[in-house]
Amino acid sequence: MAVLELPDWMALAPALILAGTALVLFLIDSIDPHSTNRTLLSGTAIVGSLSSLAVAVWYTAAGVGATGIENYGVIDVMNGQFVVDQLALYFMIIISVVTALVTVASHDYLRDHTYQAEYYSLVVLAATGMSMMAASNSLVTIFIALELTSLPSYALVAILKDNRGSVEAGLKYFLIGALSSAIFVYGVSLVYGATGSLQLEAIATEVEVIAENAGTADEMGGLLGLGILMLIGGIAFKTASVPFHFWAPEAYEGAPAPISAFLSSASKAAGFVLAFRVFTTAFPVGATADIIGVDWTLAFAILAIVTMTLGNFAAATQENVKRMLAYSSIGHAGYVLIGLAALSAEGGELVMGAAMMHLLVYGFMNTGAFLFVGLAEHWGVGRTFEDYNGLAERAPFACGAMAIFMFSLAGVPPFGGFWSKYLLYTETINAAADNTILLALAAALVINSALSLYYYSRLVKALWIEEPLLDRDRLAQPTGLYAAIVAAAVMTVVILPAFGPIADAALEAAAAVVA
């Protein structure tokens, strides 16, 4: 028995706290327009995101959303428009962690910037949208959350108004974003047309009814299939997967580095939770395949291989560090897509759990890597590999952390990235007993990881081994950026002892959704 009965909507607290924080920031801004009190503004954002994190962790620990425990369990909010389960809480944790890191780092990055309050409120607002995405359980709420994330993101990419690259990137991001939103919402309408429902469980029920009632299969099949394909397109945009990945290198390169970190870690995670939720809940593999004639996991298998290969090959040829990270982030989207591709196989939920685990580790290592780029921008050292030469002599700690991120992204033990990739690999191999396509995916994962070591170690080489091009003075040591980078590095290493329980949580969350 709970001592205190909270109303159901309180289950959404991690997202609501973020929304509240955004409103507080607006309030501060309206009381003192053009405030340059960076500590107050970023402090508010940090407190907000950390509270959201704390509540999400507390809920997880307390067993909210866990199945099989009395008095607890999955909480439906607003008649099932939102659902708070382990999956949602897991991703809320990832999102709030990344938000916290990004806001801490922004404290220094945004020195002398004109739009302080706007910046933080947009970040927190986008984070709210992402948290909402994690809990959305109906195509309508999903679309709203998606737009709540996207609109602030467009503005954030372009927030360096005096920087042509930033504005151009923002415009590009906006145009492609608008296009893929349109595609997504058109997909929603087609699915609605085929099934008559928007709530995910209701869609699933309807799909199964149609599948049993084979007479209507043909006419509905095309409609539903096209709808699903369009939904995949919308998700591919949000996760920066092929074929909607073109915006990512441009946007990440043009955006302020903390925003690149935010988009490539948190926004991607949010896109994936959407994909996990929609495809596990709304479109049961067997029944959907009966109607449209094709198993949708096949689409994800192809997407996964193409995405990881293209991302890694493109990353290997970059001269610009930020673009390299952007393409590598496309590669990592490919790894996570394996989680969706495996869903039709026995043990597929474990692959999905492993993919979630990889997203969590990725949240630390990738955010850290982009924040390091932010630090380099703060120092004004330039953008190419050559410009990074010999930085370790001046800043051994940050460069040590960056080496950890790079080796972890490449999947070198003992860092977190190795373990999450390994988990993904073994679960895929296990599931491959049921679906041999997965063997190809596992092989692609290994080959791509091996390839990626080339360009990741190239950056380590630049930082630690090459001689600096020009003699640098002492580099500034901005506390916020340093704190965020070191925290991310420590988490990338320290996640190891706790890897077991966290991975179990991911696997359980995935199993609960798939079941």
Next chain:
Amino acid sequence: MMIEALIAVALVGALVTFVAPNRIAGKLAFAISLVPAALSLWLFAAFDGSGNALLDGELAFESQAAWLEIGNHSISWFVGLDGISLPLVVLTTILCTLAIVSSWTPIDDRESQFYGLILFIEANLIGVFSALDFFLWFVFWEAVLIPMYLLIGIWGGPRRKYAAIKFFVYTNVASLVMFGSFIMLVFGLGDSVTSFALPEIASAMVNGGPEGLFGLGGTTLASVVFIGMFLGFAVKVPIVPFHTWLPDAHVEAPTPASILLAGVLLKMGTYALLRFNFTMFPNQVETYAIPIAAIAVISVIYGAMLALAQTDLKRIVAYSSVSSMGYVILGLVAYTQFGVGGATFQMVSHGLISGLMFMAVGVIYNATHTRMVTDMSGMADRMPIAVGILIAGAFGYMGLPLMSGFYGEFTIFFGTFGSELLDYSPLFTAAAMFGIVIVAGYLLFALQRAVFGPYRLETDYEVGRAPMHDVASMVVLLGLIILLGVAPDLIFDMITDAVDPIIRGGL
């Protein structure tokens, strides 16, 4: 908890040294490294275990704690020592301390980072030799690479970037091949193993072996895994034709890194071959005995020939490692008590001798700024003590009786000659023994030109005697080489205890 203490001291020491000021880093690292050295000697004195850690037998200083569950397999923190790993742990701690001392003279840039990395390597090397869980072992195994990559890349010679990348790519690809093979094996073993603990896997392999995986039969799978792992380790050893990274890495690496590379890192490869291939796959050893022995003999002869062709003193020592490691492989594939035991002894002995040789070459280089045999002459006049030690080391390499090299090589030849598993074993032994002639040839040739004769090096700096601390550390190594040569039973008894179950399990 003693092994944990060893690793922890080195690891914490590495962090402390990393943040210490450059000025005191060398002395600080030395002081810190004395602790694991003393502890490991204490372990050696207190050692009480018999048998093989992987097969049957008592483990010394064992400790095990659950760590992770991945899929159906558990991973644990599982360390322990037996007669094979203990001498290697002692070798590691002693060589690391001496390597730190020998870096005092040549290293004058970013010292704190340098010494921090050395201590970090030490911690991971101890881990490699004491870990008994595959994952734990693999973590340590890979973690050795990164600091060595940096040591070569930052403090190395003119072509250091090329050498560092080559080293990293070669050994990392090899690790990947080996890792993939081993995971296939664990999956192939099916329900008979529930963890990555090496003893459990070894006993599953000896009692039946894998069921098969993805349509491969059990025997085929075992062969594939055996070959995959052999290739993975072969690069690390290295044996011909995977040896090309070694001379580059050695020549470009700073002296202390060379000492650790030749002294301990190469032993990781042979140690792993012994622990995995030769302990877990007795049937495959039998099947592939001839090709492996052929590769070993080729490594011995070809490595020695390559050394013969060099004029760079450091390159000569580097290539001679290829040939010495060939002896180790030959001893392993003989699969007799003296063969495998001698191979293990040779690992320790070669660690000491090659460490000494690199140290001596480094000392001469510090004084003369050249390593070319063709440039030097009459060095014995200028640095009699260092050169004397160099000559003593060279004799150790050639297998002079009463030095450890003799005992190692003799037991290997003795064991191989009488091998029942290896067909034509006398032939292979004879061919390998011919290697000794070439070894003597290139060493004497090099010494004669560099050391004796009139002094004719024209330099604008004073070439004088070696610093005391360098001489002291070389004397320590030479003392150990002679000690093991005079009293090999100090470690050979414990080695034999651990080797016996392998041979009994296999045949």
